[in-house]
Amino acid sequence: MAKIQNVVTAIDPVWERILDEGQSAVREEPLLGGLVHSSILHHKSVEQALAYRISLKLASGEMSEQLLREICEEAFATDPRISTAARADIMAVYERDPACHRYIQPMLFFKGFQAVQCYRIAHWLWNEGRKDMAYFFQMRSSEVFGIDIHPAARIGQGIMIDHAHSIVIGETAVVGDNVSMLHSVTLGGTGKEEEDRHPKIGDGVLIGAGAKVLGNIKVGECSRIAAGSVVLEEVPPCKTVAGVPAKIVGEAGCSQPAVSMDQTQL
Secondary structure, three states: OHHHHHHHHHOOHHHHHHHHHHHHHHHHOHHHHHHHHHHHHOOOOHHHHHHHHHHHHHOEOOEOHHHHHHHHHHHHHHOHHHHHHHHHHHHHHHHHOOOOOOOHHHHHOOHHHHHHHHHHHHHHHHHOOOHHHHHHHHHHHHHHHOEEEOOOOEEOOOOEEOOOOOEEEOOOOEEOOOOEEOOOOEEEOOOOOOOOOOOEEOOOOEEOOOOEEEOOOEEOOOOEEOOOOEEOOOEOOOEEEEOOOOEEEEEOOOOOHHHHOOOOOO
16 A cells, blocks of 8 residues: 555656646757756756745845755645645646746746745744744745735635735735735735734635735635725625725626636626
8 A cells, every 4th residue: 555655646747747848948948948957857846846946036145045945845844735735826827827828937937826835835934833934934025026925824725816016915814725816915904903803815716906805804705806996894705896995796707706817797
């Protein structure tokens, strides 16, 4: 049984596809060969490649790349859920973002995906009681990517953040699985409350560009928040809300709005 288990765990179609695409990228654009080899082809797994990529992005005069890489590798080795979520995030970006044509694009170029993976390491650090290091990851991710996710926030898998500039997700926010959001989204508080004060986003929700969801409110699964909306009250499942303040304007338009990414049909 142990041998069978080893064979099963060695099969990784996501990583195999990334390797194939990396080799094709080098043939098509040799000038990017150094980047692709160091970030993809030099490694043996998604985990190793992500540890390298995260540490390279977050390294500074305050914290070396080697130290950050060791932290990332420890997180991946300790909590397999981080690896599972990363693969789900890659597939989510590929399936939902019309600008994404290959699995290697999120790994190499998309700051939304990369920032979420940095958050996942920071969240692991937070849960391990290493809060100052978690804050360091948050700070550097904000400086590098322009995305500020508190390490205590709870975020599911299959997350797609398109363009991803100026995303803010607060300390007590909860984001479910298979959620999509565009740039300039805020999941914030309404004042100086110190307890549970941030939104709870259900599975399959689509949040449009510039939307602000404020306070300890629930956004029901498979709902849509229109671009530029300010949501201050609970949103029922499978509804579309829009406006300032946001009101229900119709149904969600489909069973999986976060996957279809349709922001117009009611």
